[in-house]
Amino acid sequence: MNDFSYTQAATAKEATGRLKDQPQAAYIAGGTTLLDLMKAGLAEPPLLVDITRLPFKGIEQTKNGLRIGALENMNAVGEHPLVVQQYPAVSQSLLLAASPQLRNMASIGGNILQRTRCGYFRDAAFPCNKRVPGSGCPALTGDNHNLAILGVSDACIANAYPGDLSVALAAFDAVLTLENAKGKERQVPVTEFYLLPGTTPQKENVLEAGELIVAVTIPTAAHAQRSTYLKVRERASYAYALASAAVGLDVQGGTIRSARVALGGVGAQPWRSREAEQVLTGAPATEATFKAAATAALQGARPREHNAYKVELAQNTLVRALQQVAGA
Amino acid sequence: MNSEPAFFETPPQTVAVGQPLSRVDGRAKVTGAAKYSAEFNHLPGLVHAVIKTSDVAKGRVTGFDSSAAQREPGVLAIFTHQNLPKPVLTGETKEGKEAIGPSIQMTFMPLQSDQVFYAGQPVAIVVADTLEHAQHAAAKLRVTVTPEAPVASYQDAKAQLFNPGGKPDADAEGTKRRGKAAAAFAAAPAQVTATYTHATNHHNPMEPSATIAHWEAADRLTVYDATQGVSWQQRALSGFLGLPMEQVRVITKYLGGGFGCKGPIWPHSVLTALTAKAVGRPVKLVLTRPQMFTSVGHREDQEQTLRLGATKEGKLLALLHEKTSTTSQWDDYAETNSKFMGMLYQCPNFEAITKLAKANVMTPTWMRAPGEAPGSFALESSLDDLAYQLGIDPIQIRLLNHADKDPSTGQPWSSKSLKQCYQRGAALFGWSKRNPKNGLTRDGKYLVGWGMATATYPVNNSQGNARVRLYADGHAVVQVAATDLGTGTYTVITQVAADCLGIAPDKVRFELGDSVLPTTNISGGSMGAGTFSSSVYTASQDLWQKLTKMAVVDAKSPLFKAKPTEVEVVKGRLQLKANPGKGEDFAALMKRGNLTDLEGFGQGHYGAGYESAQARPAANSKSDDAGKEDHSGHAMHSFGAHFCEVRVDPELGTVRVTKWVSVVAGGRILNPKTARSQVIGGATMGIGAALMEQAVRDPHLARYTNPNLADYHVPVNADIPDMTVEFIDEHDPYINALGVKGIGEIAIVGTAAAVGNAIFHATGRRLRDLPITPDKVLAAMRQPV
Ligand SMILES: Cc1cc2nc3c(=O)[nH]c(=O)nc-3n(C[C@H](O)[C@H](O)[C@H](O)COP(=O)(O)OP(=O)(O)OC[C@H]3O[C@@H](n4cnc5c(N)ncnc54)[C@H](O)[C@@H]3O)c2cc1C
């Protein structure tokens, strides 16, 4: 780890100001992602700006939906009655993640910005296009067991976001509130926040230098209330998803009025599947429909030697999640 | 001789032994008072070393740029192969091997030349005043290695397979034969042929390996080392450094697990000693978790092809085993799976062949039940196949092939309670309710299945010394240079000593983990409890002999003029066997003789056929080649049976163990509480190997891609159900003084097979590649039954 200085910011202005002065500096919230990267020599910020005192707190109902401060911790949000009742999938995505200790430390903003678990990325001894653009991607012909099959490119097949929360956020049309150095706020839907790797896998999201995640707002909706997050992994707990599905359905009289589907563990980014939603919407809530939706969701999959199983696994995960929500 | 009291005339009286005493070191551990090897920070001038390792798996070091690293604050020295002082001997020579002794595992010593043979090989050492300074400078140090294409494993297209048999130094067996296996197999009415693979597994004890080397004088070294055997480590370091053993002291007061990886001497311990000498200060080195994947060995990736031939009734006629595995460039090491294959069941025709491929990896090493653990997965899965093929209950087929004698030697067993293990396990599990057909039990989305497997582990022979000092005030200090891996050695030997001395456990202080104490074997190969308990027993006998001799010549003693052979000791009281009323307490005798305390010394043997072993001491041999050299004419093993229930999700591919029963016959159980912990720990580790553990090496770069505990998965609480563990009461008169068989390893043996057999029962699909992860279950579910 390199030498770094540390400062606490009391306001967003102070925090963004620090980063303007020193563009290599980094914000630190819970530190559960950043410190790991620093210890591995993958991030070397000369200055850490602690943002945990910023007023990005609170879980409250607004006219646009439920607004969650970016500095709330994962457990607090996952266990909050409003989240549990109105967005079961969001609650589950948080509580099925990491470990209780990590969830107590980890912030919502930090969660959204966690980095890939691709073993080649995490070890500077390997080449990796995401870490060192142009150095190559050994995962293409190497250990790609856990990596993505949707939205991947020849430059990178990592699930840039390996976690759970953003999958649920993507499904339910959540919108991030960002604030830049000028104190200007903008709203970015989670589905537009992450970038596909293309030829620039090092660029993972639309966050500008120094920009802060202030909050995330999830619109109220019937399909969000009737939702679930299903996470599949070989270990019963404390593991990233091999595949996961955040789904929500509004079913009336056996017909699906509206549907939301996002997949985790399989996409280069949290994978909202409008293809699946299209199949579901207006169709009867039956297994045949769910299977057709699953086929549609994985249509564009580009599997490799060790992650080909994810096509079927993601389909089955999606079908199972839909069945659970439909009560079938 | 006649006047000497005979050893083992009376079985040791058990008061504390057999009780579920809580750990005597528990309080020290939970309060943080227990000092682990990396925590001896009081040494004056202690500095920190960090190892810089090679990124690439093969090549040559062509340059260093240390200019930036040198400028970092606190840096004291940077060592490379160009300036690190050389060890006096290494394991690369015969002379070195002999001097270093049985703990040499990897004969290669890094930092002797510019050659790189494996990713993670040390290429430099940075020493600084603080750990952070050392780490930072190590990160700034640039080492250029010109890479060459490595061989990643036996599966690599470049790998060359060879049979290591006949090579004098091979640690692997070549070919083993009994009868005419190939012909018998060809003629057998029932046949099962199958290939199994086992991923590379790492021990990953909670405590990483650590060494603090302190040269107390130019020729006197004290080392605080995380080792499973301080006496072995002492000998090894004395060999490497060319010092008399007496001038090397090794201390390991507490160990946070080892599972075998802290048994051998590894380069980092030697390098720390060399570094400390070079900088003239005590040096501390702690391996990082990623370094734990490339510094202390691993269970090798391997493939086993097994052919079973049997009668229509299920009696084995032939067993042919072929194993292929990966080893390092220098050492022909492979776990000896064949030992287990050849002894578990009655089978007249047997053949085992081992093949190796040299790859760019470090030398693998013993990991909990080396050979037995992967071997049992193959054999117990294939036997399960045979049972289904012939429509026989899995327990029945095992009873049918029960070996009444050791098939590999023809010797009778010293004791064997395997049938009782099956019986008791089946009763506890409810096996009689099993549906004989597979794939038929559903619970909602889940397929439910039951499986079982046999476990066994040899009594490897070993020996060691102990000293007991009994004070007239009723306290005692008992000393053995043993180590407690965290398994309960402190506790169980306290119990043994209490009974041997006739005092309460809280009056005994058991000291271990220091090579100045009486030399003994490592805690490994399930040898610890048996060796240490029998040494303490013989040391206590020595003490009682001395006291008896004192009493019979003491005119004031009620035993005056008695023959020593007529005297017995019961709970610390010396008395006449014929007239127990006549006698006295040791305290009275000692006080009269003006003795504040008295010492006894003893040498204990384990598994050497105890009584005859006194005439011919056992070799202080490595666990791998020991076990069969028994002097009482008996084959010695512990046995057991595991029963497992799984729930398989056929669409998602997940497997969860939902019920578990282990029944073990391991001789005398010194403490049922610590013994139960050993068994649930072993079974949990086995479930890990079955369902999730795998270290992945990149197939082109031969470097691990998941060397951390977030990505290398071991079971968490949620993976393990409440386990039922029972022991069969066994009295084994041949093993050692107390009839103790080891239980450290047996619990992992057969575990993966029990899981795999349960999956087969649940799904009708046989999964033969460990770990059985969801991708493999899904692929299997696509296959027709
Ligand atoms: C062992 C382990 C297992 C895990 N398992 C899971 C899992 O199963 N599922 C899952 O979803 N996650 C998992 N995680 C990831 C975990 O959820 C994240 O590490 C955590 O949410 C990050 O939050 P933090 O507050 O600690 O972020 P930090 O480490 O403090 O920050 C992470 C990054 O975000 C930036 N940042 C933080 N907050 C803001 C903000 N408000 N505005 C702008 N930038 C910001 C920081 O500069 C930094 O670059 C796991 C992590 C570990 C270590």
Ligand code: SF4
């Ligand atoms: S998949 Fe992406 S992150 Fe992984 S090695 Fe390739 S470029 Fe790097």
